[in-house]
Amino acid sequence: MKQVKTKVAEIWAIGGGKGGTGKTFLFSQLATYLALKKKQVILIDSDFGGANLRYFFNIKKSEKSIKNFFVNKEPLENLLSHTNIKNLKIITGDRNSISISSIKYSQKMKFLRHIKMLNADYILIDLGGGLNFNTIDIFLLADKMIVITVPEITAIDNLFQFVKNAYFRNLNFLLKKHKLKDAAKNIWEDRKIYGIKDIVDLTDYIKGNLDFDGSISKKISEFSIFIVLNKLRNPNEINQGFSIKSLCIKYLGIPSIYAGYIASDDNFRKNLSISDYLPKFNISTRIQKEITEIAENIINKEQIKISNIKNA
Amino acid sequence: MHEQDYKKYFEILELKPDTTFSEVKEAYSHLKKLYSSNSFIFAPIEGTLGKEKRKKILEQIETAYAILSDYYLSEKKEKTQTIKTTVSNEHVPEFDIYDGNALRLTREVLGINLEEVAFFSKISLKYLKNIETERFDLLPPKAYVRIFVRKYAEYLSLDIKKVTDDYMKKYENKNKNEF
Ligand SMILES: Nc1ncnc2c1ncn2[C@@H]1O[C@H](COP(=O)(O)OP(=O)(O)OP(=O)(O)O)[C@@H](O)[C@H]1O
Ligand SMILES: [Mg+2]
Numbered sequence: 001m002k003q004v005k006t007k008v009a010e011i012w013a014i015g016g017g018k019g020g021t022g023k024t025f026l027f028s029q030l031a032t033y034l035a036l037k038k039k040q041v042i043l044i045d046s047d048f049g050g051a052n053l054r055y056f057f058n059i060k061k062s063e064k065s066i067k068n069f070f071v072n073k074e075p076l077e078n079l080l081s082h083t084n085i086k087n088l089k090i091i092t093g094d095r096n097s098i099s100i101s102s103i104k105y106s107q108k109m110k111f112l113r114h115i116k117m118l119n120a121d122y123i124l125i126d127l128g129g130g131l132n133f134n135t136i137d138i139f140l141l142a143d144k145m146i147v148i149t150v151p152e153i154t155a156i157d158n159l160f161q162f163v164k165n166a167y168f169r170n171l172n173f174l175l176k177k178h179k180l181k182d183a184a185k186n187i188w189e190d191r192k193i194y195g196i197k198d199i200v201d202l203t204d205y206i207k208g209n210l211d212f213d214g215s216i217s218k219k220i221s222e223f224s225i226f227i228v229l230n231k232l233r234n235p236n237e238i239n240q241g242f243s244i245k246s247l248c249i250k251y252l253g254i255p256s257i258y259a260g261y262i263a264s265d266d267n268f269r270k271n272l273s274i275s276d277y278l279p280k281f282n283i284s285t286r287i288q289k290e291i292t293e294i295a296e297n298i299i300n301k302e303q304i305k306i307s308n309i310k311n312a
Numbered sequence: 313m314h315e316q317d318y319k320k321y322f323e324i325l326e327l328k329p330d331t332t333f334s335e336v337k338e339a340y341s342h343l344k345k346l347y348s349s350n351s352f353i354f355a356p357i358e359g360t361l362g363k364e365k366r367k368k369i370l371e372q373i374e375t376a377y378a379i380l381s382d383y384y385l386s387e388k389k390e391k392t393q394t395i396k397t398t399v400s401n402e403h404v405p406e407f408d409i410y411d412g413n414a415l416r417l418t419r420e421v422l423g424i425n426l427e428e429v430a431f432f433s434k435i436s437l438k439y440l441k442n443i444e445t446e447r448f449d450l451l452p453p454k455a456y457v458r459i460f461v462r463k464y465a466e467y468l469s470l471d472i473k474k475v476t477d478d479y480m481k482k483y484e485n486k487n488k489n490e491f
């Protein structure tokens with residue numbers, strides 16, 4: 001049965017490089033929040049290597065998964081599993097039959113097209129860790145790109161790498177569309193000649209010299225990210241989100257919004273069954289307040305209040 | 313300078329132009345601290361750029377802050393005051409008697425925080441708080457209180473005479489009762 005598409009969904013994707021920073025956790029929470037706001041939400045597990053979203057919602061392995069799309073060529077809309085939250089459906093992943101690096105270009109393009117065709121208000125795509133280009137391409141599909149990290153140097157390093165790679169991949173796509181394939185790479189190689197020192201200079205150069213009708217500049221500045229900081233153990237760590245955001249702006253030239261933070265919550269470590277925890281979502285506990293703030297900031301493209309800064 | 317020209321300075325401090333001065337100050341001191349520090353988060357991103365880039369960023373931050381401070385102290389101040397006059401005619405509740413509470417409520421309706429009042433009126437935050445909560449015992453002598461209330465009322469674009477008269481009447485009564 002073919003569904004008639006009536007809505008244009010807003011697509012959110014989450015990445016960030018390092019594994020275990022809370023991507024799946026945050027997106028299951030945000031999806032729940034949006035669904036409880038009476039939005040139609042579809043959450044897709046595109047973490048091919050480490051698919052685990054179904055555990056967060058207690059969905060049996062016997063249900064259809066993304067494997068049915070890639071292997072059996074079934075349409076995505078046939079793969080929706082119901083959850084115990086009314087407006088939230090999920091497409092579960094599969095960690096055995098597909099690997100992210102083996103997805104063919106045509107398969108990926110088909111996947112991206114089909115995601116856009118799903119009927120919902122919001123489509124949230126959970127991605128795996130790592131810098132694989134297929135992961136990045138799915139990330140770039142989103143209307144709102146969210147990255148998450150924890151206050152540790154290795155995770156922050158991964159975040160910068162991830163954002164940088166995504167930015168360059170996007171830039172190359174744009175230039176290629178304007179018949180300027182490899183332009184960024186060539187200019188970067190000759191950067192000394194052009195007096196280019198970093199990505200900000202490179203972008204300025206492209207905007208100033210290769211962009212005849214302003215369309216490239218416009219598209220370049222549409223690349224923006226939302227940053228979330230997870231597993232804070234100390235309120236002073238809130239500042240690191242502001243710092244990471246600042247570095248993304250000043251060193252990468254990417255419009256960045258610090259959407260919020262989540263404290264490390266030992267309760268839910270004890271409470272391993274997150275499926276018990278989710279349906280009780282209401283804004284009474286700290287974590288739920290934090291999720292609400294993050295969700296609303298992403299919806300409204302707002303940054304958390306600067307008064308959160310702890311200026312010691 | 314036109315509104316538009318300030319945009320880039322707000323951008324340097326990573327703020328939207330509709331920010332309050334206290335937010336500008338907060339953003340400035342965070343950025344200044346960050347780029348003068350040796351925070352571990354520079355390691356993965358700084359690459360070969362080194363200190364030079366950071367020096368340039370710090371200079372930009374300083375310039376932006378200096379220019380925006382002037383902006384808030386001169387133009388923006390006049391602007392908020394004209395806005396306030398029109399607002400106060402339309403939406404701000406009028407009180408029969410202006411006491412500490414009435415001042416606070418008026419201020420809140422106008423969306424002004426005490427830090428802002430303190431900054432522009434040059435009255436210490438502590439005294440402003442005590443004026444609002446009517447902790448007369450913690451305020452300086454009467455003549456000063458009158459001046460402070462006057463300045464506060466002026467900043468809120470209220471009827472200066474009425475506010476000071478009302479407030480000082482209450483101040484005197486309270487002091488009378490206590491002695
Ligand atoms: N704020 C938090 N407080 C405590 N534990 C958390 C928090 N956020 C996430 N966790 C826990 O950290 C672990 C990793 O989270 P999650 O699976 O969401 O990470 P991920 O980024 O999706 O990882 P992967 O890259 O492997 O997909 C989980 O056990 C999760 O329950
Ligand atoms: Mg995950």
